[in-house]
Amino acid sequence: MRILKIEFKKVIFQHDNVPAHTAKATKKWLEKKSLKLVFWSGRSRDLNPRVKFWAYIQHKLIGRKFANSDQLWEAVKREWDNIDISRCKKLSESLTKRLDYLKKAKGQATPSILICTCSYFCMFWCFGGIFNVW
Known part of the structure; x- marks a missing residue:
C-alpha cells in the first residue's frame, strides 16, 4: 500500500x-x-466479486514486464477501465446462483467449479475444466 x-x-x-x-x-x-x-465469511471466496475482477486483471497482465510500480499500476488501471460491462453483468447475474449454493452448503466451502467462474487464470487451482464465464 x-x-x-x-x-x-x-x-x-x-x-x-x-x-x-x-x-x-x-x-x-x-x-x-x-x-x-x-x-467476510471465511468460506465465501466465490461470493467476492473483487477476487474475480483482480484475477481477471492478473490474467491480462501475465507475462508483461514493468520497470517500476508506477508502470504496473498504470497497466492495472488501464485493464480495469477496459473491463467490458457484459463481464460485470455476467458476474452480477451469477451471484444469485452462488448464494443459493452457499446456502445449500450451509455456509461450508463451495466446490472449485464456483470459484473458477472468474477467468482462465483461476483454473490453475481447480481440476482443469473450462468453466469460464468471461
Whole structure:
C-alpha cells in the first residue's frame, strides 16, 4: 500500500479471519493504521466479486514486464477501465446462483467449479475444466 501511495483514511480492509489476517502483528498493524474493517465469511471466496475482477486483471497482465510500480499500476488501471460491462453483468447475474449454493452448503466451502467462474487464470487451482464465464 505504501508503494502505491494509497491514503489509509480512504481504505476499507475486507478480510475473512484466515490466520494471516488475525495474527497479532496483522491486528496491531491494522489498529495502527485505523483502517475501517469489513469482515467476510471465511468460506465465501466465490461470493467476492473483487477476487474475480483482480484475477481477471492478473490474467491480462501475465507475462508483461514493468520497470517500476508506477508502470504496473498504470497497466492495472488501464485493464480495469477496459473491463467490458457484459463481464460485470455476467458476474452480477451469477451471484444469485452462488448464494443459493452457499446456502445449500450451509455456509461450508463451495466446490472449485464456483470459484473458477472468474477467468482462465483461476483454473490453475481447480481440476482443469473450462468453466469460464468471461
